[in-house]
Amino acid sequence: MEQQNIIIFEPSTSEETNALKAFAKALKLKSEVKEKPHNPEFVAIIKESQKQAKEGKVTRVKKENLKEFLGL
Template sequence: MESIIIHPKSKKQREALQNFLEAFNIPFEPSPYNPEFVAKIKESEQQIKDGKSTKIKTKEELKAFLNAL
């Protein structure tokens, strides 16, 4: 049998899916994201909102950016 990965967009959807799976006795494994990973993503999103990011549009810009590291 194959697995299906489902990405609920809200707590309400997650709970409904979990109730459905339990009602039909379908085994499942909740897999939360690592909290450190989530914190890094949120920090990066805030940096983008604050304008602390670099936009790279061409291969030349990418090469220059990488060479400067």
């Protein structure tokens, strides 16, 4: 039996991902999609923000005060 090669693509957009999936399907190639995990530091920041929001530790800005709040 001939040796099988593994080729890894890293698409940077959803359009590239969809094109590669369609290409593999058209050629009846076995394919597998693995998503890259998020950076653990980023995940920790998001979880902390979600916790703060649940605890009501948020800043609310009225639409008419938005420019002032942003310093524009």
